[in-house]
Amino acid sequence: MRTALTMFGVFWGTCSIVLLFAFGKGITEQQIKDQKGMGDNIAIIWPGVTSMEFQGLPTGRRIRPTEDDVVLIKKKSSALSAISPEYRDGSVTIKFKKESRRRSLFGVWPEFGDMRNIIPDEGSRFINERDMAEKRRVVFIGNRLKEDIFGEEEAVGERVLIDNMPFTVIGVMKVKKQNSSYSGRDYRNAYIPSSTFQSMYSRRYVNNVVVQTKPEISMEVTKSQIFEIMGAKYKFDPTDRETLSIWDTTKGIAFLKDFFRAFRYFLIGIGIATLITGGIGVSNIMNIVLEERTKEIGIKMALGAKKGMILFQFIFETLIITGVGGVFGFLFAYGIVKAFPLLQLGDFVGTPSVDVWGSVMVIFVLGIVGLVAGYFPAKRAANLQPVQALKLF
Amino acid sequence: MIIEMNNISKVYQTGNVEFAALKEINLKLKRGDFVAIVGPSGSGKSTLMNLIGCLDLPTKGNYLLDGREVKHLSSNELAEVRNKKIGFVFQAFNLLPYATAFENVELPLLFAGVKSKNRKERVHEILEKVGLSDKMENKPTEMSGGEMQRVAIARAMANDPEIILADEPTGNLDSKSGAAIVDLFKELWKSGKTIIVITHDEKIAGQLPRIVKLKDGLIESNGYAN
């Protein structure tokens, strides 16, 4: 009875803490992954207005990047791993047979795809260098847009009309999770080479620029370099941060990371509380069984058991109980964690994963609590005369 | 003398209240004695028995067990005395509830460090002697009071001790089971053991060669029948 109770206490404590951390970790990782759906380590740059006088030039000048500027930045900035201009027409008609939709059309460079985490689905591709060089009429479409106009049919290789001009579909976006954007979710959009876009629309300025820093370099460094390069060309103070409007998505990730760090501490707090509760539970159980145990110790001493033998047996028993309870608690939690993805709830909570060392520590702590809670009364009983132990209750 | 008590006192302390359960008792028992300890309830019989069995220590006085002063023994030496020299039978049986008859009888052998094979033989032998060969795997809850007490006696005999002490061994039994237990003690006595039995039962006491009568923590009479 006491064995079962104690074992259950340890089982329960281990199980709940392992689950708590497994799910906490899963949720954290899932949220960060979703946040990165727009791209990893990227920033979006829009035109801005000068707010400081510079070399006699007034404030209030509009600074609008061109594709040439993007080429220049790409050449001069050492912190970048990729950069692409982004032209946009917010309302074009995209038509296939009888289906047509009004959607946004973007003119971009080939590296835009990787940078923005726009991955082609199987059997398709994103815009490449030759498309750019030859100003090909090729289009890459978001997965939702594909469903809207093609339904279940194969899209790659088909011709669509974009504002009545024929384009060949070269790729469809692989489904992804994206929880932030600046010009509509990627799955609704259509992308063509910037060179092709320019041959149709002849824009002077890009709508915005997307840059990606090298992973080891801070976005701040990249931004400074861009302000320097643009400042030198357009004669503005590179410390004037109003000249370009920049959305640094790494700040969002950093915030998210901070948030989840706080979330993690919160979980650790709950974990410790659970551990304390579990510990109290285990020591209570030890107290409940104290009577039975004291009597048993009395009997054993009356039959000639030595003190050392009694305590050794007690410690051994506790270790076995906590070990078995802990291992079963762990396995049970592990089973739940493994079975969890079958429920297909992965979208928000992600895939929980078990932290083995954390679990070992939990079992260890509960074991120590059990040992301490049981050991001292046992030792006290073993120090009594047998009759006193027998009569204690 | 196997047991020699000189001016033994036992004082219990409950809070601030002291109570002398035994008052400077002198008692000598020879090897092979078969003694009944009688007296009214609360007269100190159990207290005396626990002291004889080294389950408790006297407050004052000297107790020589087989020539050795008990109060000079270490806790491990006392454990060894309880294990090898003395077999104790309680009124309340005091069997481990979750252990089988076999396991209960095995305990003293385990504490004595007897090897597994020899333990098994010995347990079988004694359980057979008390007539419980067929109840070996039964737990106390599956046995009658008489059977439980026979398991307890078997357990007391496990290490073949010289002295067997029994505190009202028949107190919780019907007269028939009680008589069987008394017969068991008689057999043990014939095989040379020193046996001390506390009893309320005049009929049982009357059968024994020697009676020690306690009253209010003092020995009122102490003598051999005929």
Ligand SMILES: Nc1ncnc2c1ncn2[C@@H]1O[C@H](COP(=O)(O)OP(=O)(O)O)[C@@H](O)[C@H]1O
């Ligand atoms: N542990 C104890 N603490 C206090 N008083 C006790 C204790 N054990 C026994 N006594 C008292 O000592 C007296 C003798 O008890 P005991 O030896 O058990 O008597 P008997 O076995 O003859 O009935 C009783 O009055 C009892 O209440």
Ligand SMILES: [Mg+2]
């Ligand atoms: Mg009594």
